[in-house]
Amino acid sequence: MxxxxxxxxxxxxxxxxxxxxxxxxPGNLLFKGEDGKAALRxxxxxxxxxxxxxxxxxxxxxxSLPVQIGGRGSTLTAMKKGHKIVWILTKADGSKELFEIxxxxxx
Ligand code: SF4
Ligand code: SF4
Numbered sequence: 001m002x003x004x005x006x007x008x009x010x011x012x013x014x015x016x017x018x019x020x021x022x023x024x025x026p027g028n029l030l031f032k033g034e035d036g037k038a039a040l041r042x043x044x045x046x047x048x049x050x051x052x053x054x055x056x057x058x059x060x061x062x063x064s065l066p067v068q069i070g071g072r073g074s075t076l077t078a079m080k081k082g083h084k085i086v087w088i089l090t091k092a093d094g095s096k097e098l099f100e101i102x103x104x105x106x107x
Pocket of ligand 2: 025047050053
């Protein structure tokens with residue numbers, strides 16, 4: 001698993017110098033590239049904590065899931081909804097499953 005960046009969805013968090021994903025990554029792996037959009041320094045250093053996925057307001061970051069978890073070609077994105085996080089599992093055929101949980105880190 002590692003994080004993938006959908007450059008079409010990423011708007012670079014244009015209102016702030018430091019993107020939200022850049023700010024939250026505990027490994028300092030994400031940064032704004034020359035195109036003004038998110039980039040990942042080295043996917044081998046990503047430990048799949050998913051903090052950046054929860055933080056992205058555009059669902060531009062996604063994680064490919066192992067076959068055993070989501071089926072072949074499935075991905076995971078997330079959306080903040082108040083004090084909840086909606087995890088969105090998208091399968092290879094485009095169908096989606098949503099899981100809503102409390103966002104423990106919300107203030
Ligand atoms: S938080 Fe999302 S929209 Fe903002 S720079 Fe990162 S990937 Fe792009
Ligand atoms: S999943 Fe975690 S370690 Fe990997 S890029 Fe996102 S915030 Fe950083």
